Amino acid sequence: MIAARARGLDTCPQAAWPAYEKAIKPVLGIGENETIVCGMALGYKDPNAIENTLVPDREPVEGFTTFLD
Numbered sequence: 001m002i003a004a005r006a007r008g009l010d011t012c013p014q015a016a017w018p019a020y021e022k023a024i025k026p027v028l029g030i031g032e033n034e035t036i037v038c039g040m041a042l043g044y045k046d047p048n049a050i051e052n053t054l055v056p057d058r059e060p061v062e063g064f065t066t067f068l069d
């Protein structure tokens with residue numbers, strides 16, 4: 001997701017995908033011994049779409065990270 005942002009793309013991880021595993025696996029050639037954990041939309045966001053204007057509260061990085069020199 002960070003690599004996508006670095007290239008001007010936007011992402012949206014979606015853990016709802018595993019519910020549709022039976023339909024997705026044959027399309028993507030995923031083996032029977034493999035499991036879908038998460039999907040991810042990749043593309044360019046529409047800045048004018050109302051759903052893209054939501055800015056949720058976030059814990060600042062310093063609140064859950066310790067940087068060591």
Ligand SMILES: Cc1cc2nc3c(=O)[nH]c(=O)nc-3n(C[C@H](O)[C@H](O)[C@H](O)COP(=O)(O)O)c2cc1C
Pocket residue numbers: 012013014015016017038056
């Ligand atoms: C691992 C992961 C799985 C997610 N799965 C879903 C999902 O199945 N459906 C959904 O509507 N949002 C899902 N979300 C939330 C959205 O991807 C997204 O994080 C949310 O809309 C807030 O956007 P933002 O992270 O850019 O603030 C998931 C987020 C993460 C991190």
